[in-house]
Amino acid sequence: MLDETINAPADEAAWIARAQADPAAFGALYDHYFPRIYSYIRYRVADATLADDLTATVFLRALAALGRYDATGAPFAAWLFAIARNAVSDHLRAERRHRWLSLDIVREWISPEPAPDVTALAGEERARLLAAVARLPARERDLIGLKFAAGLTNRRIAELSGLTESNVGVILYRAVRRLRTDLDPQEPAHD
Amino acid sequence: MTDPEWDDPTTADLAQRLAAGDFSADSRIRASLRARLLAGAAARPAPPAPLRRRMAPAAWVALALVGLLTLAVAGGWAGHVAADVQAATPTHLATALATVGQGGPTAAARTATGVPTPAPTGVIVATQAGAMPLALTVVSTLGVRPVDGVAPAGR
Numbered sequence: 001m002l003d004e005t006i007n008a009p010a011d012e013a014a015w016i017a018r019a020q021a022d023p024a025a026f027g028a029l030y031d032h033y034f035p036r037i038y039s040y041i042r043y044r045v046a047d048a049t050l051a052d053d054l055t056a057t058v059f060l061r062a063l064a065a066l067g068r069y070d071a072t073g074a075p076f077a078a079w080l081f082a083i084a085r086n087a088v089s090d091h092l093r094a095e096r097r098h099r100w101l102s103l104d105i106v107r108e109w110i111s112p113e114p115a116p117d118v119t120a121l122a123g124e125e126r127a128r129l130l131a132a133v134a135r136l137p138a139r140e141r142d143l144i145g146l147k148f149a150a151g152l153t154n155r156r157i158a159e160l161s162g163l164t165e166s167n168v169g170v171i172l173y174r175a176v177r178r179l180r181t182d183l184d185p186q187e188p189a190h191d
Numbered sequence: 192m193t194d195p196e197w198d199d200p201t202t203a204d205l206a207q208r209l210a211a212g213d214f215s216a217d218s219r220i221r222a223s224l225r226a227r228l229l230a231g232a233a234a235r236p237a238p239p240a241p242l243r244r245r246m247a248p249a250a251w252v253a254l255a256l257v258g259l260l261t262l263a264v265a266g267g268w269a270g271h272v273a274a275d276v277q278a279a280t281p282t283h284l285a286t287a288l289a290t291v292g293q294g295g296p297t298a299a300a301r302t303a304t305g306v307p308t309p310a311p312t313g314v315i316v317a318t319q320a321g322a323m324p325l326a327l328t329v330v331s332t333l334g335v336r337p338v339d340g341v342a343p344a345g346r
């Protein structure tokens with residue numbers, strides 16, 4: 001099972017202490033977490049450019065709040081992904097308010113196919129996977145991102161999302177089965 | 192089910208693909224964001240570390256000792272005051288009330304009131320510290336009216 005402690009580098013505590021004393025030392029944390037944060041956000045939003053913007057927001061917020069991070073509390077990964085989750089939620093809320101302005105909705109009306117930027121991804125397989133995740137409901141996308149991109153445990157996901165641990169397990173199970181059916185239409189539908 | 196086992200190879204393979212899905216190569220800002228973050232961080236001073244990280248262990252020990260000493264002194268003084276109040280007679284209370292009421296020095300109040308027994312310091316302190324209503328209640332309960340013989344000098 002994936003766990004945030006498995007993905008945490010051995011000297012993470014030292015990186016954090018250094019960056020808290022000197023924010024210019026944030027680079028090591030950035031390099032380590034960028035792929036996971038970006039991938040989590042990519043699972044949550046369909047647009048690569050938007051994922052870039054939100055990733056930037058996450059790291060700016062993290063750097064600004066790093067002095068307040070308490071290493072005796074939640075693991076750094078959980079703290080960072082809480083920031084990422086909030087950034088995405090803030091965006092989705094704002095988008096709902098201004099949905100009539102969003103070009104994404106037009107794209108959704110025009111075609112159920114994956115967005116052009118998605119299909120332009122280097123690997124067709126990855127593009128299909130991403131497009132299938134994009135068709136999941138928002139909550140399932142969130143949990144898929146936290147589980148597989150962030151690598152958090154079900155318990156940590158439950159703490160972040162306010163769901164019970166068993167509920168997280170059930171939703172993830174169903175989401176994966178749904179993805180499987182979506183990716184392979186020969187599969188009988190599971191739900 | 193708390194943590195579903197991916198119960199067949201196909202699902203397990205899908206879970207593996209999801210976990211391996213690193214999309215960060217799609218990002219067009221990875222390098223520029225890093226440079227921007229670090230440049231911004233270098234330009235501003237480091238945030239102050241929390242107090243408990245800023246203070247050396249020796250400073251914590253010293254702070255704890257000062258705290259304990261303060262508590263001991265305060266406790267001793269409070270005990271002294273409490274003992275005085277406990278031992279106070281109605282006359283003492285009346286004197287204290289007169290002193291506080293007049294705002295004058297204890298000796299002057301005693302002279303003015305003609306109360307022979309000086310009120311212990313603790314009683315004066317307790318009364319001055321806001322125990323006036325309590326003192327009035329005690330005095331009233333004991334049947335001693337503060338006005339008896341405690342009229343301010345000159346009245």
